[in-house]
Amino acid sequence: MFKWILVVVYRVVYSHSIRNISRCPCGQNLRNSSRFSTPQLKILEQPTNRIRYRYRSEKGSHGGLTGENSSQNKKTYPTVKLENYHSTAQVYIRASLYTNEERPKSHVHKLMGRHCNEEGHCTVPLSDNMIATFQNLGILFVGKKEVPDILYRRKLEETQVLHTSFISANPSLLSVREESERDAKDMNLNSVKICFEAFVYENDMSYAVSSPIFSRPVANQKSPDSGELKIVRMDKYCGPATGDEEVFLLCEKVNKKEIKIRFFETDSDGHQLWESFANFTEADVHHQVAIVFRTPPYRDQNIKSSVQVYVQLFRPRDGEYSEGRPFTYKPKEHDLDGVEKKRRKISHYNSGVEDISNNSNNGGNSGFVGNHSFTSLADSSHTTQSSRDSNNNNIGYYGHSSCSHDSTKRENCLQIKSNHLNRNYGPNRRKANLIENSITLFVN
């Protein structure tokens, strides 16, 4: 009996074709085979940090993972290179999904696309220059209801290999079930890493020729907790240095418990001079896609001329930022007049009782202030291209936003949308992307 089961296991593991060789290629089981070999995998092009995972029901192709340096005109794709490999045997690279953890585990989600099999393993032959490029890698979202079952089956299989004959008598099956439920809850379904592994075939068996490597995390664009932060439109792009100006901001889905609006200023070298956070409560976040906030006061409320800063969305949980939008602080005019006083009287806003945004000493933010650099407006050579024809239908759309503020002297700032400015505001951005951005016109 014991031997018979062993035979079966053997056949399951080794007699399969290339399409479904061993279920767990990127794990411990292959580690020892490459411990003493010099060959090493390098990631030449990381995947983008975000893609919309697709459900099985969303049939058809919806575009694959591009590379982090991909752009509209020049698409790139995740690419790996095998170094220090000198044999002539054809090498294959296999990609598969793992969890985004320090010690990645096989994920329940699957890669899908041209070179992928049912298990979510995508195999591409290494080209002559030892490079493999993965075009058309999609991520299949496995419904959360299926997760416990999948984990349970995996656990059983592992158990099976170790204790073959004890299974049917195993008294801990129930606890395995419970463990699976727990693990399922813990599994982050909205972030994955791609595992790349190089191997060769010999006698219908595969041998790893290097250690597996993992890509940077790829988040699910559709999830509100990991989707891209984006300011779509704002009410106004300027306000008084004293702050407390109400601004309507339209954005892509955010989690009202996990979102801040950050104002910051940089010098011409891109170093951060100042930052502060806007005031708003959870109740000011309208159905995840609009926020009504109050501007924070500028560090110097007595400025004599306008100062340009930036606004951006910020998600403390994962440190993500949206692109910044220019915002102009304008000098205070004279003193508070009658209107302003009346206003104060009926506004309880400044009591700040319900504020979820903190200024300055916010725990979640410490550490990122000043330890990174910004590309300033000044050193972008693209700035000159701005409001002309290619954007004609957008001009006036992000349109003219008057924001004179309790001043007898009128001061307006116009904002015009422009699509072709390279800018780099977020601390964790490794490189400037081709982004939509804005310039500010002053009219006095």
Place this chain on the structure above:
Amino acid sequence: MFKWILVVVYRVVYSHSIRNISRCPCGQNLRNSSRFSTPQLKILEQPTNRIRYRYRSEKGSHGGLTGENSSQNKKTYPTVKLENYHSTAQVYIRASLYTNEERPKSHVHKLMGRHCNEEGHCTVPLSDNMIATFQNLGILFVGKKEVPDILYRRKLEETQVLHTSFISANPSLLSVREESERDAKDMNLNSVKICFEAFVYENDMSYAVSSPIFSRPVANQKSPDSGELKIVRMDKYCGPATGDEEVFLLCEKVNKKEIKIRFFETDSDGHQLWESFANFTEADVHHQVAIVFRTPPYRDQNIKSSVQVYVQLFRPRDGEYSEGRPFTYKPKEHDLDGVEKKRRKISHYNSGVEDISNNSNNGGNSGFVGNHSFTSLADSSHTTQSSRDSNNNNIGYYGHSSCSHDSTKRENCLQIKSNHLNRNYGPNRRKANLIENSITLFVN
């Protein structure tokens, strides 16, 4: 054979207990029994016109249908009365769901609640005063995927009753299937009518004692095509008489293809003096819950003092309106100055090429202008109660919204939210509801 089947049918229809007597109680099949009897059902209290239908998966109670006159302090419920009935036999009233059509058909959705059975029939005994009140009526939303099957089975049953023995040989079964698919597509799943029917029991059989009557339609609050229209918040509540002021409006879910923003003015008697529609495109509707629009010009662009009008959302498809919000048109100042000229230059907005909103001669709107009256601000005796303590945390929330506009003379309008104003703006509103509303303060 023929007789045997008849027996079966007989048993199916009549041998059931009160809980599941005949599947289709409100239809033609009962009409003749009451043709010559005087007893008549009257609806004393109609149901609210909207409730959130619940899916089967949303277990638990989520609050039932209230009456149209229900309020927080005094809840009412759908209520019917049987008139001209003089027998002593106990009468029961049964409620069930029908389609919202001129000739209502049994709906696939079901009533659920305390007195309801599996088929969605709710039965309540008539009280001594010949009145029956239905508390706790919920509407169960039957998933659209199940609809064709249900209709198919119903059709089969009907066929069965009529042509008993021909069924298995019926060559048109396929066409019945197709017909069901078609009917399923046509069925409006977001609007129902409640059918009320009075009957008595005798010898385990039920007899209708009056014709069935139907309630007014009850729409699904959750559907963007039938949900309540509501302006949640606006950017500013005033603008120049010349129009073209950009306003950000936050609202509850709307369908961008089926929504208009209506400006209208009433005289002190509530008669409509003027209306016009705001300019915006589908692209200006942000994820169903925010709209950036341009105000229409006021009918007289040369007004010398501010004019108060109202803004409201309008859904042409079903003629629904949101509550109106006050909006103030302000006099034009001097002439267009340099700023304004620059502004015109870069703004293409007025070309109107893509506008989906029409001014004045809009086909979908004809007929409602002027044939109804409004309750004006002036004749509401509740207007005085406004910005005090009960709303303290809301004050300054709808806050002060400065909207001076290209003028050296400053003019601001503040809007303060108030919860206790009875107002009645929409043409189809039968009565004033307790609504959130707004007043406008002028500060010069």
Place this chain on the structure above:
DNA sequence: GACATGGGAATTCCCCTACC
């Protein structure tokens, strides 16, 4: 604690636009 009531949001699925 269990349920009632009301809501918001997450999950899943469908289908529309561009653009080849």
Place this chain on the structure above:
DNA sequence: GGTAGGGGAATTCCCATGTC
């Protein structure tokens, strides 16, 4: 016609808060 990319509808889930 298919790919690539999105928007949003349909469905499910779950959270506050209040009440028994």
